[in-house]
Amino acid sequence: MVTAWALSFATVRAPVAEAASCPDVEVVFARGTADKPGIGFTGRQFVTALxxxxxxxxxxxxxxxxxASxxxxxSTSQGAVDANKHVQYVAAICPKTKIVLGGMSQGAGVIDLITIGNRVIWFFKPAPLPDTMVNHVAAIAVFGNPSRDVSxxxxxxxxxxxxGSRTIDLCAPGDPYCSSGNNFFAHFAYPWNGMVNEAATYVAGRVLGTQS
Structure with a gap:
């Protein structure tokens, strides 16, 4: 079960929203286990596609x-606290900005912990967003989410x-970290198997109001 909260790729940190210049969209993305600080390879491909x-x-x-250790x-609980604080920060200074949440593998777990309410998952500490944040979060996209592999x-x-109704939760066929599969390489296939583009299309539709 422990190995389920795993992995991703490498990265770069991008600027946050500022009151003086609020973006139309703010993507808050959590990288996977052992990845360098930033949003990871899957995160970068997702943002590019979006x-x-x-x-x-x-x-x-x-x-x-x-x-992301x-x-x-x-680690996951610390990520949830940081993501929670940033979402509330953006909502406060840029109330018209549409927030998109995303995560890869352990990063998907981070997003789980801020969006499932007070539900406790084993030793992971939830950091639920205030209910009012639902008016600011336009969409969520997670990849290789380990909660999928828990009955x-x-x-x-x-x-x-x-x-849940504004989320796309994608698991590559055979990915052992989000399914009962045993294809380790499937866990790294999201940028190439079409799922990053699928997620970007869904999220864009939510942002533009064309996706229910």
Missing amino acids: KKRLPGKTVSVYAVNYP WNFPK TLGPLTKISPLY
Whole structure:
């Protein structure tokens, strides 16, 4: 079960929203385990694909600041606290900005912890967003979400009462970190298997109001 909260790629940190110049869209993305600080390879590919689908829109990116370490309960819980604080910060200074949440593997777990309410998952500490934040979060996209591989949980679309309906939770066929599969390489396939583009299309539709 411990190994379920795992992995991703490398990165770059992007600017956060500022009161003087609020973006149309702010992507808050959490990288996977052992990745360098930033949003990771899957995160970068997702943001690139999303920007292509939002011509004329300004898109800012915030990399969740957390260890992304193998100490999953501590690391993921720290990420949830940071993501929670940043979402509320953006909502306060840029109330018209549409916030997009995203995460890869352990990073998906970070997003789970801020969107499933007060539900406790083993040793992971939830950091639920205030209910009013649902008016600011336009969409969520998670990849390789380990909660999918737990019989008592499931995809974020199922376990989040407020945010499930605005979420796309993708698991590559055979990915052992979000399914019963045993294809380790599937966990790294999201940028190439079409799912990053699928997520970007869904999120863009939510941002533009064309996706219910």
